[in-house]
Amino acid sequence: MKGLDITALVLVIIGAVNWGLIGFFRFDLIAALFGTMSTFTRIIYAVVGIAGLYSISFFGRRDELGTTDEER
Template sequence: MDWLKKLASLLVIIGALNWGLVGLFGFNLVTEIFGSASTLTKVVYTLVGVSGLWMAVDLFKK
């Protein structure tokens, strides 16, 4: 399960960096790469969201 925590951490970092780009420059890297309404974009956002929940549960579990 250690690999799952590392993957979740990586996805949370990617999400945070993307939101930083949106906030600072109005630039959404995920939609630039995959398109604004593509299924792959929705998958990336879903994986980032699930990873955030995973990390939050892990944080408060200890």
């Protein structure tokens, strides 16, 4: 699971950087690299979105010590 978690986190970071570029500079890096709403661009957006949804599960997970915040 750790590999999947790291992959999801990297994709979420890529998405966050892209949104930051859009918000600050009106520059969509993904569209600039792969074309505006091409099939590949839409796949990238979808995978980043799925990674974001998967990353929500990080909030409910136990940490490395095997305890939750409530148990501390």
